[in-house]
Amino acid sequence: MKFSRRSLFKYGALGGALLGMEKSFEYMANAMELIEGGREVSRTTGKFLKAVPSTCLNCYARCGNYGFTAYGGLIKIGPNTDHPNSRGRMCAKGQAGLNAVYDPDRILAPIKRVGKRGEGNWKRISWEEAYVELVSKLSQLKSQGVPEEFVFQSDRDITTQAISRRFCHAFGSPNALVNHPVGGWNKRVAQQLSWGADYEVPDVANTQYMLIFGSNPYEAHYLRTSFVQRIAEARGLRQEGTLIRPKAKMVVFDPRLTQTGGRADEWHPILPGTDAAVALAIAQTIMAEGLYDRAFVRDWCNVSASQLEKYLQGHTPEWAEGISGVLATDIRRIAREFATTRPATTISTGGVSKHGNGVQTERAVALLNAITGNIDVKGGYCLPRSFTFREPNPLPPAPRVRSELLHPSDFPTALFEVPPRVLPTIKERKAKVGVYMTYQYNPLYSRAEGPFLEQILKDEELIPYFVCLDSVYTETAAFADLVLPMATFAERWELESPPAFEMVPFVSLRQPFIMPLGEAIGFTDFLISLAGRLGGDVAEYFNFTTRQYLETQISGIPGLVKAGGLEYLKEKGFWFDSEERPRYRRYAGRGFDTPSRKYEIFSKRLEDAGYSGMPAYEFLPITENIQEEEFHLLVYQTRVHTHDRTANCMWLTEITHDNPAVMNAETMARLGFENGQEVQIVSKIGAIKTRLQAVQGINPKAIAISDNVGHTEFGRIARAIPFESDVKTTELLWWKDGGVNPKPIVALKLDPIGGGEALMDTKVWIRSV
Amino acid sequence: MSNDVEEPAGGEKKRRVRYGMLVDLRRCVGCQSCSVACKSENEVPLGKFRTWVKVVEKGRYPDVSRHFLPSFCNNCEKPICNRNCPVKATYVRDDGIVMVNMHRCIGCMYCMASCPYDVRYINPLRKIVQKCHWCAHRLDAGLLPACVETCLGRALIFGDINDPNSEISQLLATNPVVTLKPELGTQPHVFYIGADADTMDPTRGVDIDHVHFHEPY
Secondary structure, three states: OOOOHHHHHOOOOOOHHHOOOHHHHHHHHHOOOOEOOOOOEOOOOOOEOEEEEEEOOOOOOOOEEEEEEEOOEEEEEEEOOOOOOOOOOOOHHHHOHHHHHOOOOOOOOOEEEOOOOOOOOEEEOOHHHHHHHHHHHHHHHHHOOOHHHEEEEOOOOOOOHHHHHHHHHHHOOOOEEOOOOOOOHHHHHHHHHHHOOOOOEEOHHHOOEEEEEOOEOOOEOOOHHHHHHHHHHHOOOEEEOOEEEOOOEEEEEOOEOOHHHHHOOEEEOOOOOOHHHHHHHHHHHHHHOOOOOHHHHHHHEOOOHHHHHHHHOOOOHHHHHHHHOOOHHHHHHHHHHHHHOOOEEEEEOHHHHOOOOHHHHHHHHHHHHHHOOOEOOOOOEEOOOOOOOOOOOOOOOOOOOOOOOOOOOOOOOOOOOOHHHHHHHHHOOOOOOOEEEEEOOOHHHHOOOHHHHHHHHHOOOOOOEEEEEEOOOOOOHHHOOEEEEEOOOOOOOEEEOOOOOOOOOEEEEEOOOOOOOOOOEOHHHHHHHHHHHHOHHHHHHOOOOHHHHHHHHHOOOHHHHHHOHHHHHHHHOEEEOOOOOOOOOHHHOOOOOOOOOOEOOOOHHHHHOOOOOOOOOOOOHHHOOOOOOOEEEEEEOOOOOOOOOOOOOHHHHHHOOOOOEEEEHHHHHHOOOOOOOEEEEEEOOEEEEEEEEEEOOEOOOEEEEEOOOOOOOOOOOOOOOOOOOOOOOHHHOOOOOOOOOOHHHOOOOEOOOOOOEOOOOEEEEEEEO | OOOOEEOOOOOOOEEOOOEEEEEEOOOOOOOOHHHHHHHHHHOOOOOOOOOEEEEEEEEEOOEEEEEEEEEOOOOOOOOOOOOOOOOOOEEEOOOOOEEEOOOOOOOOOHHHHHOOOOOOEEOOOOOOEEOOOOOHHHHHOOEOOHHHHHOOOOOEEEEEOOOOOOHHHHHHHHOOOEOOOHHHOOOOOEEEEOOOHHHHOOOOOOEOOOOOOOOOO
C-alpha cells in the first residue's frame, strides 16, 4: 500500500473545471514543490535542527510528530509527513505541546503536604524521601493483608493501562481503574454490546454520506486530526482509479451549531437527548420502505428483518418529530438518502453518549449502519484496526478480591469500572482505601459536582493517603499528600497503536525529544523503580528496564521485529506492514466478537438486566415539563483545548480563555436579557457567574458552556494572571477573563446501563446579577 | 536573481520565483492550527498574531452556517507599506515577499498605518515592527511555511505562481479566486477560493472567538 498523502490529497482540492483534464492531474503528484514536514530550520543560523520522530499526546488522537531540538532544548514540535494516520497534519494542540513542556508552572520536583489537606502548603522533598514514604505506606497495606486498599486511577492515559494494571495486580490489588473511554464511556459499552469492539472508525475518506449525531469532528473527536483531514477530503472531489467521485454529503443533528454543523449540507437543531428517536425513525423508514440491506440483515444480524420492522412500527418520523423537533419530512428524506447512498456512515460521540440514555442512543445510531449494510465496508462504519502489545511474562494474576470500585454492583451492565462513582463509592464506605494514587486525573475539575468530590478527597478518614502523579498542579493535586512530577509526552517512552484510518494497523513510538525537565520522570520508569523498592513479588514482575519492556511489547509483531524493532521505530517514529492491503468485512471469518457471533441488534444481556434489549429511545426526565425559562445545559469541547489538560498552554488559552453561556438570540430577547450581560446560571445544585452570548445557531431550549477553561488551580496562564518568567512573553498575557468551570452546577447523573456521565442532562435557569 | 529572466548554466531560461498562497475555504475546518504553528515558528508574542482565522456565523435560526477566513500577510505585488518607511527597513524580496529588516526598523509604525490589511504589529518587547513573511527562513531552506505544513484540511496551498506546473498555478488557473480589498490596487498574493463576504469585510460579521488582537478598523 502506498501511503503517499500527496496521492491521497491529489484531487480533493480541484474544482469542477479540472474534471477530465487528465494532464492537469499529473503535476499534483509533485504538489507543493517545497518540503512538507519532518524538517525544521533555525531562524538564526539557517541550519537544520535535529529531528526526533515521536507520537503526540496533547490530545488522544496520537498523531505522528517531530521534536526539533538544539543544545538539549526543544525548539519546536512539527508534524510527521509520513505518519499513516495524521499524514503530516498537526492541530493547534499538537503545536502547542511546546507550551506543555515549558510550562512555567509545571511541577518539577516531588512536593509533600505541610499543614492541613487542601491548605496549599508544601515542602519540597527529594525523590528518595518520596519513595521511602510511599514504600512505607504501601508496605503497611501489604503487611496488614489488605493490598486491595491500594487504588490507582487514571482516565487520561490510553497507553499506560497495561503497565499500571500490571503494577496493581503484582501488588495484590484489583483496583486498577485505568480504562480510557475513547469516544465516551457509554459508547464503549454500547459498541461492546452491539459488535464486540470498543468503538468504530468511520472510513470517511471513502464515504459518500456522513450522518452525524451529536459529534463535532471539526473541533473535537478522539481521532480528530486524522479524522477531520479525511472528512475535508471527502467534502471535495476525489479520484478513484479513473473515476472522479462527487463530494460526500454531511448531515448534522446537534442542538448547537458547531464548526461541523456550520459547514455541513444540513444542520438540524435537535432537542438535546432525543437523538435516539430520530435514529429509530430513520431505521423505521428504511425498514418499512424495504431499503435495507437484505443480505447483511439476514446473515449477520441476530434479529430478522420482519422482527425488526415489527419492533420499529410505532417509531414513525411523525412520532420522532413530536419528541425531537426535527421535521418528519426531513427524517423520511434523510432515511431514503442514507439507505440509497453507498457507502455511508454515521458519526456519533459525546453529544449522544453524554446523556442518561447514551448507551441506547449509541446503539440506535449504530443500528442504521447495520441495516444498510455499511458495517466494516470501504467508506462505511468500520471496526478498529490496531495491534495488541505483548506483556512480559510472567503476568501477575488478577487478585480474586471482589472490588466494588472495579465492578460496582449497582451497574451490572457496565462492562468496566464507573469512574465518576469511584469517589462517591468510597464516601458511601462501600470500598475501603488505604492509598489512593492518581495519574493525570483531575476529577475536581472535570467531573460533575466537583465541590462534593472535594469534600471526599479532603476527608483523611476516607482517604488516608493520597498520591497525585502529574506534570501540572491540578485542582486535584491541591488535595494530595504527595505530588510527584511526571514527564510530559515529549519526555518519555511509550508505544501506541491507534486505530488506523488506512485500515492497516500500525505501531507508533513515543520517545523523548529531550531529557525530562527538573526531577520529572517517565511514568513507566517510576513504576519500575517503585516496584524495585517494594521488593518481593512486585519487584519480580518488574524485572526489566523501560527499553526491555518496549521491546517485549513489540515482540509479538514479527514484521516489525524483522524491520529492526525498536531501532526502526526510533528512526521513523512508526511502523506498518507495507505489503498489507486494507481488508474490509473482517467479521466474515469468525463473526463478530459477541455471544451470538453476529451483530447484536438485540442484546440479551440488556434484557436480562431489565432494560430494552432492542435499541430504544429512553425518555429523559429533564425533557419532561421543561418550562419556558428552563434550559438544557450543554457542556462542550472547544477546538483548541483537550478536556482539562491544556489550559496552561498559553498559545491555546490565548485563543479560547473564556466561556460565555451561548444562547439563542431570539430566546434571549424574549426573556429580556442582553448580549454580553453578566448573569448567573443556576441549577438545582449551584450557580455560576458568566456572561451571555447571543447566537443564532443553537436550539432555543439549550444553553451551551464550554468546559476547558475556568480553572482555580492549574497554573497562572489558566487563571489569566500575567507574570514574568523564563518563558517568553508570559508577562504579556492580556486577557482578564479566565472563564468559569461549569461542572459545579452539573449534577452527577449516570447512564444506568453504561455508567457514563450524563453531563448534558442538567436543567438550568438564568438569573440576572 | 534580480531580473525576471536569468540565464542559468544549463542554458534553459529560468523564470523568477514569485510565491503566492491559495486558501481553499471548501477545505478549511477553522481549527486555528495555522495561528498556533505560526506563533511557535516565529516566536510571536502573546497579544499578537501573524495569522488568524476569523470564524463568522451567519443566517437566522435554524438556517445558520459558519464561515472561516484565515488571514496572512498578502505580500502584495504593489505594497503600500514599504513606500513610506523612513529608514528603508521594509523591502521586497525578489520572490515577492515583503520583509522588515529588524536591524533597521525604528518602530515608527508608519508602515502599520499604511497597511490596509492590518497585518503588521509592534513587537512589545523589541519595539520593532514584525509581520508574516511566509516563513522566509523556511522557504530559503526549501521548506513550506509552518502554517501550510500543519493545515488540517490542507486548505492552504503554497508555491511559485510563476511556475505554470506548480500546484498553486494549476489551481489558480482553474478556479474562481478572490483577494482582499482588490480595489486598493495592491495586488495581494493570498488568494481565496469560496470566501464569504462577511468574513472578508472587517466591519461585518462577529468573530466567535472575541479575540480582538488589533484595534477595530
